[in-house]
Amino acid sequence: MSLPVVIFSHGQESGPWGTKIRSMAENVRALGYEADSVDYQGISDSKERVDKLIDVCKKIDGPVVLIGSSMGGYVATAAASHVRAAGLFVLAPAYYMPGLENLTPTAPDIPICIVHGWRDDIVPVENSIRFAKDCAATLHVIDGDHRLTNKLDEINYLLTRFIDGLSKN
Secondary structure, three states: OOOOOEEEOOOOOOOOOHHHHHHHHHHHHHHOOOOOOOOOOOOOOHHHHHHHHHHHHHHHOOEEEEEEHHHHHHHHHHOOOOOOOEEEEEOOOOOOOOOHHHHHHOOOOOEEEEEEEEEOOOOOOHHHHHHHHHHEEEEEEOOOOOOOOHHHHHHHHHHHHHHHHHHHH
């Protein structure tokens, strides 16, 4: 089996190669994986973002690992069951947002790791706890805010452990 390609999905207000994604992409490339990031700038509708991610993944020969932050976490989760996702790694995913609770995607039956900051003032940490509990995902709640940019070393450590675990399955 070929190594998965790692595909990143950025949040609502960020871009495809922001600080977190650049750092995580360097990390996964150092582990020997190919990495790319989808550009959703100018696309505010989450369904259009999910469709774009699915289209990108369809062009990849082999499995993918989906990584997303905030709305990108929601998008990656929603797309995962429609592509050959080997795993899902999300940061402060926009699950169960007010008025949109019923739009939270069903968890795919793949390894899932969620990282969320205790001090997130955009997406309540309780949302990730609820999602993780419902699907038995691995959950790491760390001392950080929504952006988590001051926790890149910790995030990359967790990402490395997650990807290494996928290769052993």
